[in-house]
Amino acid sequence: MKLEILKENLKNGLNIVERIAGKNLSLPILDNVLMDTEDNYLVLSSTDLETAIKLRILTKIIKKGKVAIPVKFLSSFIALLPNDKISLEEKKNGIYVECKNFKTQIQGSNSEEFPIIPEFENLDFIQVDGRKVCQGLSQVADIVSISQSRPEISGVYFVFSKNILKIVSTDSFRLAEKTIILEKPVSKDFGFIIPQKPAKEIINILNEKQGDVKIYFSPNQVMFEYSEKDSLKPQIQITSRLIEGEYPDYQAIIPKEFKTKAIIKRDEFLNQIKTASLFSGKVNEIKIIINCKNNQLEIFAQSPDIGENKSQIESKIEGKDFEISFNYKFLIDGLNNIKSSEIIFELSESEGPCILKPVGDNSYLYVVMPIKSN
Amino acid sequence: MKLEILKENLKNGLNIVERIAGKNLSLPILDNVLMDTEDNYLVLSSTDLETAIKLRILTKIIKKGKVAIPVKFLSSFIALLPNDKISLEEKKNGIYVECKNFKTQIQGSNSEEFPIIPEFENLDFIQVDGRKVCQGLSQVADIVSISQSRPEISGVYFVFSKNILKIVSTDSFRLAEKTIILEKPVSKDFGFIIPQKPAKEIINILNEKQGDVKIYFSPNQVMFEYSEKDSLKPQIQITSRLIEGEYPDYQAIIPKEFKTKAIIKRDEFLNQIKTASLFSGKVNEIKIIINCKNNQLEIFAQSPDIGENKSQIESKIEGKDFEISFNYKFLIDGLNNIKSSEIIFELSESEGPCILKPVGDNSYLYVVMPIKSN
Numbered sequence: 188m189k190l191e192i193l194k195e196n197l198k199n200g201l202n203i204v205e206r207i208a209g210k211n212l213s214l215p216i217l218d219n220v221l222m223d224t225e226d227n228y229l230v231l232s233s234t235d236l237e238t239a240i241k242l243r244i245l246t247k248i249i250k251k252g253k254v255a256i257p258v259k260f261l262s263s264f265i266a267l268l269p270n271d272k273i274s275l276e277e278k279k280n281g282i283y284v285e286c287k288n289f290k291t292q293i294q295g296s297n298s299e300e301f302p303i304i305p306e307f308e309n310l311d312f313i314q315v316d317g318r319k320v321c322q323g324l325s326q327v328a329d330i331v332s333i334s335q336s337r338p339e340i341s342g343v344y345f346v347f348s349k350n351i352l353k354i355v356s357t358d359s360f361r362l363a364e365k366t367i368i369l370e371k372p373v374s375k376d377f378g379f380i381i382p383q384k385p386a387k388e389i390i391n392i393l394n395e396k397q398g399d400v401k402i403y404f405s406p407n408q409v410m411f412e413y414s415e416k417d418s419l420k421p422q423i424q425i426t427s428r429l430i431e432g433e434y435p436d437y438q439a440i441i442p443k444e445f446k447t448k449a450i451i452k453r454d455e456f457l458n459q460i461k462t463a464s465l466f467s468g469k470v471n472e473i474k475i476i477i478n479c480k481n482n483q484l485e486i487f488a489q490s491p492d493i494g495e496n497k498s499q500i501e502s503k504i505e506g507k508d509f510e511i512s513f514n515y516k517f518l519i520d521g522l523n524n525i526k527s528s529e530i531i532f533e534l535s536e537s538e539g540p541c542i543l544k545p546v547g548d549n550s551y552l553y554v555v556m557p558i559k560s561n
Numbered sequence: 562m563k564l565e566i567l568k569e570n571l572k573n574g575l576n577i578v579e580r581i582a583g584k585n586l587s588l589p590i591l592d593n594v595l596m597d598t599e600d601n602y603l604v605l606s607s608t609d610l611e612t613a614i615k616l617r618i619l620t621k622i623i624k625k626g627k628v629a630i631p632v633k634f635l636s637s638f639i640a641l642l643p644n645d646k647i648s649l650e651e652k653k654n655g656i657y658v659e660c661k662n663f664k665t666q667i668q669g670s671n672s673e674e675f676p677i678i679p680e681f682e683n684l685d686f687i688q689v690d691g692r693k694v695c696q697g698l699s700q701v702a703d704i705v706s707i708s709q710s711r712p713e714i715s716g717v718y719f720v721f722s723k724n725i726l727k728i729v730s731t732d733s734f735r736l737a738e739k740t741i742i743l744e745k746p747v748s749k750d751f752g753f754i755i756p757q758k759p760a761k762e763i764i765n766i767l768n769e770k771q772g773d774v775k776i777y778f779s780p781n782q783v784m785f786e787y788s789e790k791d792s793l794k795p796q797i798q799i800t801s802r803l804i805e806g807e808y809p810d811y812q813a814i815i816p817k818e819f820k821t822k823a824i825i826k827r828d829e830f831l832n833q834i835k836t837a838s839l840f841s842g843k844v845n846e847i848k849i850i851i852n853c854k855n856n857q858l859e860i861f862a863q864s865p866d867i868g869e870n871k872s873q874i875e876s877k878i879e880g881k882d883f884e885i886s887f888n889y890k891f892l893i894d895g896l897n898n899i900k901s902s903e904i905i906f907e908l909s910e911s912e913g914p915c916i917l918k919p920v921g922d923n924s925y926l927y928v929v930m931p932i933k934s935n
Contacts, residue, residue, distance in 0.1 A: 260839065288873045289836065291871070292869050294867055461641055462642070491668075493667065494668045496638075498662050
C-alpha cells in the first residue's frame with residue numbers, strides 16, 4: 188500500500204473509527220484500524236465484534252494494499268503532524284509516514300487477523316432523514332435498561348409501520364418514544380432492537396451529516412449507511428448486531444387520557460427540580476403538589492439530616508388537584524430530552540404513569556412512573 | 562445571625578472557600594463553611610488544617626451571629642437559586658433561606674467546633690504585586706518533589722533579599738526559578754517554604770485580582786492577604802502552615818556558562834517533542850541532536866514495539882554539536898511554563914544540567930537534567 192492523503196482527512200477519519208476500537212486482551216487485533224484500499228479510496232475499518240465502522244476517504248492511491256495499525260496510537264500521532272500532505276507507505280508489517288519535516292515508522296499487526304465485517308450488498312434498505320433519526324435517537328437512547336435480566340429492553344427499539352418510524356426505549360420505570368414520518372412507506376411492517384452502544388455511536392458519528400441514511404438489515408445485523416451527495420461509494424457504514432427477543436407491548440402502558448394537565452416553563456421547572464433534588468435524600472424522592480385554584484405547582488423535598496426545600500412555579504392547569512412523588516432523576520432525564528420552552532405534564536392517577544411532552548410537537552413523549560406512597 | 566445578600570456575591574464567595582473544605586472523616590466539621598459577621602461584613606471561613614481561607618463580603622447584616630453549614634452542599638444550592646436578593650437567617654443549628662419563590666431550611670453543625678484560624682495582626686508584612694506573584698508561582702508550583710523523603714523540596718521556596726523576591730521549586734531532576742523585583746526592599750533577608758497545595762490555591766484564588774497582596778509570616782505560618790482598593794477590611798486571607806527545614810543551596814546547580822546555545826520556536830519545538838514522546842517507550846527517553854552547521858535540531862525517539870520517529874526544527878545555534886537525551890515530560894513541563902514565542906536552550910556538558918528560558922525575559926529559568934547515556 189502506498190498513498191497520499193491530507194492530514195485533516197486522515198485525522199477526521201481516525202477520530203471516527205477509533206471510537207469503537209479498544210483494548211481487548213484476548214483479541215489484541217481489535218486495537219487496530221484496518222487500512223485498506225478500494226479504487227481511489229482509503230478504507231478504514233474498526234470493530235469491537237458487536238459494532239463495526241467502515242469509512243471511505245477519497246484520496247490518491249499509488250499502490251493497493253492492506254495494513255493493520257494500533258488506531259489510538261496512530262490517531263494521536265497524526266493529530267500532532269503539521270497540516271499538510273502525508274505520504275504513507277506499507278513497510279514490513281507496518282507503515283512509513285512522511286509529512287513535512289517528520290519521518291516516521293510505525294509497527295503494525297498482521298492484517299489477516301482482522302475480523303471480517305459483514306456486508307449487506309444486494310439487500311433492501313429503507314431511506315431515512317439522517318438528522319431526524321439522530322435527533323430522535325438522542326432523545327431516547329439514554330433510557331434503556333442497564334439490567335441484563337431483560338436483554339430485550341437493554342436496547343433501542345426501531346419499529347417501522349407504513350410511513351411511520353417509531354424509536355422507543357424503556358427501563359420499565361420510564362419510557363421514551365419518538366415518531367418520525369418517512370417519505371416513502373415501507374412495503375412490510377417490521378422492527379429490530381439495537382444495543383445502546385452502537386445506537387449512541389450512530390448519534391455521535393452521523394449527527395453532523397446532512398442528507399439521507401440507508402438502513403439495511405438482516406435477522407441478526409443492521410447497518411446504517413451514509414453517503415455524501417453524488418459519491419460513488421458510501422462514506423460511512425456502521426454495522427451492529429441486533430438484540431434477540433421480542434420488544435414488550437409498550438403502547439399498553441402509555442396513558443390515553445389524563446385527569447390533570449399542566450403547561451410549565453421548562454427551564455424553570457428543571458431548575459426547581461434540581462434544587463429540590465439536593466434535599467431529596469437517599470430515595471431521590473421529590474413531591475409535586477398541583478394546586479389548580481392558584482394555577483401553581485409546588486415542588487417539595489426534605490430529608491432529616493439535610494433540611495427541606497419548597498418552591499413554587501406558575502403554570503396553566505386544567506383538571507383536579509394532585510399530590511404525587513417522583514424520583515427526581517427520572518424527571519430530569521425527561522426534561523433534558525425536551526428542548527421546547529414550555530412542556531406539557533399530564534397526570535392520570537396518583538400511582539399511575541404520567542406524561543411529559545413538548546408543547547407544539549406531538550412527535551415525542553416521555554412516560555414516567557411515580558413513586559408509590561406508603 | 563440574619564442578613565441579606567445578593568445571590569452572585571454569596572455564590573462567588575462560596576466558590577472560593579469550598580475549594581479547601583472537604584471530607585474529613587475524623588473531623589467532619591471541616592466539611593463546613595463558618596459563616597460569621599463582622600461589622601457590615603459576612604465572613605466565610607474554611608480550613609483543611611494545613612490551609613485556611615477567610616473571605617469578607619460587604620452586605621446588609623441585620624443581626625450578628627455565627628453558623629457552620631456543609632459548604633459544598635450550600636454552594637450547590639445557592640448556585641441554583643435565581644439571580645436575586647437572598648435573605649438568610651440562623652435557625653436551630655442551621656439556616657433558613659428565602660429567595661424569590663424558594664423557601665429553604667438547611668441543617669448545620671455546631672459552629673463552636675470550627676477550628677480557630679490563626680491571626681497575624683500587628684505583624685510586619687511585605688507588599689507584593691499580586692498578579693506578578695501569581696504568575697510566577699504558576700510557573701514553578703508544578704515542579705516540586707512529590708516524594709516525602711525530602712519534605713523541604715516538596716514545597717515552593719520564597720526567598721526575599723533586598724528588593725528581590727525569588728520563587729523556586731525543584732524535584733531534584735529539574736528546577737524552576739522566577740525573579741520578581743519588589744517596589745520596596747525588605748529590611749532583612751529571609752525565606753520560607755510553602756506546601757504545594759496552598760501555593761496552588763493562591764494562584765487560583767488571587768490570579769484574577771488587581772493590585773497588591775500583603776504577605777505576613779511567623780516561623781510556622783504565612784498569610785497572603787488581598788484587599789480591594791479603599792476597603793476597610795481585607796477581602797481574602799489565605800493562611801498556610803510552612804514546611805520546616807532548610808531549602809537546598811539550589812544556586813549551585815544552575816550552570817553559569819554554556820557550550821551550545823540554541824534559539825528555537827517554542828510551539829514547534831513543543832509539538833515535535835510531543836510527537837517524539839509517543840515513540841519514547843517506557844523510559845520516556847527522546848534524543849536531541851544539535852547540528853551547528855545546518856542550524857538545525859533533530860528530535861529522535863524509538864522503541865522496538867512501536868516504531869521510530871525523527872523530525873527536524875530550524876534553529877539559531879552557537880557553540881558545538883551536541884547529542885543529548887531527556888525525559889520528554891521534563892522538557893514539556895518546562896516549555897509549558899514559558900509563554901514566549903521563542904525560547905533559549907543552553908547546554909553545558911553532555912551529562913550536566915541544561916537551561917530553558919524565554920527569549921527577552923531574564924526573570925524565569927528552568928533547569929533540567931538530561932538522561933545519562935549508558
